[in-house]
Amino acid sequence: xxxxxxxxxxxxxxxxxxxxxxxxxxxxxxxxxxxxxxxxxxxxxxxxxxxxxxxxxxxxxxxxxxxxxxxxxxxxxxxxxxxxxxxxxxxxxxxxxxxxxxxxxxxxxxxxxxxxxxxxxxxxxxxxxxxxxxxxxxxxxxxxxxxxxxxxxxxxxxxxxxxxxxxxxxxxxxxxxxxxxxx
Numbered sequence: 001x002x003x004x005x006x007x008x009x010x011x012x013x014x015x016x017x018x019x020x021x022x023x024x025x026x027x028x029x030x031x032x033x034x035x036x037x038x039x040x041x042x043x044x045x046x047x048x049x050x051x052x053x054x055x056x057x058x059x060x061x062x063x064x065x066x067x068x069x070x071x072x073x074x075x076x077x078x079x080x081x082x083x084x085x086x087x088x089x090x091x092x093x094x095x096x097x098x099x100x101x102x103x104x105x106x107x108x109x110x111x112x113x114x115x116x117x118x119x120x121x122x123x124x125x126x127x128x129x130x131x132x133x134x135x136x137x138x139x140x141x142x143x144x145x146x147x148x149x150x151x152x153x154x155x156x157x158x159x160x161x162x163x164x165x166x167x168x169x170x171x172x173x174x175x176x177x178x179x180x181x182x183x
Contacts, residue, residue, distance in 0.1 A: 022037065023035050023036065023037050024036050024037065024038075024062055024063055024064055025063050025064055025065045025066045025082075026066070027066035027067060027068055027080070028046065029068040029073065029078060029080070030046065031045065031046050031047050032044065032045065032046060032052075032093075032095070033045075033046050034066045034068075034080065034093075035066075036062070036063025036064070036065070036066055036082070036084075037063070038062060038063070039056055039057065039058045039059060039060060039061055039062060039063065039084070040054050040055060040056050040057065040063070041054070041055045041057045041063060041066070041082060041091075041104070042054050043055075043093070043095075043102050043104075045100070052095070052100060052102045053101075053102035053104070055104045057082050057089060057091065057104070058082065058084045058085075058087060058089070061084040061085045061087055062084050062085070063082055063083075063084045064083060064084045064085070064116075064117070064118075065081075065082070065083045065084070065117070065118075065119060065120065066080060066081070066082050066083075067080065067081045067083075067119070067120045067121060067122065068080045068081075068122075069122040069124055070122075070124070070168070071124075076092075076094070077092045077093055077094035077095075077103075078092070078093050078094075079091070079092055079093075079107060079122075080093055081120040081122070081129060083117040083120055083131075084117070085116055085117070086112045086113040086114070086115065086116055086117060087109075087110075087112060087113075087117070088109075088110040088113075088117055088120060088129075088131060088141075089106060089108070089109050089110070090106075090107040090108040090109075090110070090129070090143075091104050091105065091106060091107060092104070092105045092106075092107050108143075108146055110129075110131070110141055111148075113131070113133055113139070114133075114135075115133040115134040115135040115137070116133065116134040117131055117132070117133060117134075118132045118133065118134055118160060118162060118163035118177075119131075119132040119163045119164055119165050120132070120165075121165035121166065121167060121173065122143075122168075123140075123167060123168060123169050123170055123173065124168050124169075125168050125169035125172075126169050126170050127142065127143050127144050128140050128141060128142060128143060128149065128170065129141040129143055130165055130167075130170075130173055132163040132164075132165050132175060132177070134159055134160050134163075135153075135159065135160075136153070136154040136156055136157070136158055136159075136160055136177060137151055137152060137153045137154060138151070138152045138165070138173075138175060139151045139152075140152075140170070154177075158179050158183070159179065159180070160177045160178065160179055161178050161179055161180050162177065162178045163175065163176070163177040163178075164176050164177075
């Protein structure tokens, strides 16, 4: 048991709880909508327009992005990449069709990065996760063996404000990035 919190002015007390802030990330692997707010992942049913569940996924870190592989989810649930600051977690999201219950299980926690994670992209053909970093580089993570394969550094040395990646293989990967200087 923890000690009671001392009262503040006007008789109010501080309460421990989840950090809830602005919605900072959205993903819509149909029929769901996933929203990152603070360190939580909110799961909505788009058809019923209702909140199904809320999970704390990044302790003390704001969720900056949520990515899911393209295509239909397998029967055993869908993997989603959730990232914020220098962290990436791969989570298995399962929705029970009968009762609408939602479960979220940790599949993998990638080692911390030396720069902020700006995007992630499942390269399903190669079994890799591409992780775009704020120093204008992309790290490739092997989803099966759970190891880093390589890190590709751009010849343009700069710090990025934003990045977005598309593709389903290393050969088709497209990376678009932007700096504070409108470049």
